[in-house]
């Protein structure tokens with residue numbers, strides 16, 4: 001894909017459609033549509049088109065990761081509860097090789113023991129966790145930084 005024309009897929013996992021209603025003391029009161037809107041705006045400023053999707057289905061998320069090979073340069077992924085359980089999502093990220101940044105609203109390392117293990121993090125570029133809704137924007141910036149740094153040098157015209 002041509003420099004400056006990056007496409008980023010944002011994938012929200014299970015129960016994130018409930019943001020705003022769901023345990024606001026943990027996840028805040030910002031709704032998913034507001035996060036998505038902010039990411040599209042941030043993407044425009046960073047020089048990428050952002051498409052946001054949410055699913056409660058592991059199989060659908062895996063399909064989207066596969067599809068990203070064709071249509072996207074990178075993924076910002078909050079696998080939600082699948083972070084801690086899904087070998088299949090991990091294998092999809094590793095198998096496609098699509099550059100992926102894992103994000104979490106909460107600091108999963110400071111919560112229950114079962115949340116401290118991420119099966120997906122080892123095959124991602126990196127993880128941003130604990131900054132609430134801002135984790136997504138930070139993840140997008142990290143991904144764009146990586147993608148721009150990976151672009152081939154363009155030859156200077158005089």
Ligand code: DQA
Pocket residue numbers: 014015016078079080081082083103104105106107108115
């Ligand atoms: C989460 C953390 C997960 O442990 C949890 O299952 C979620 C949300 C987060 O963004 O903090 O659904 O991924």
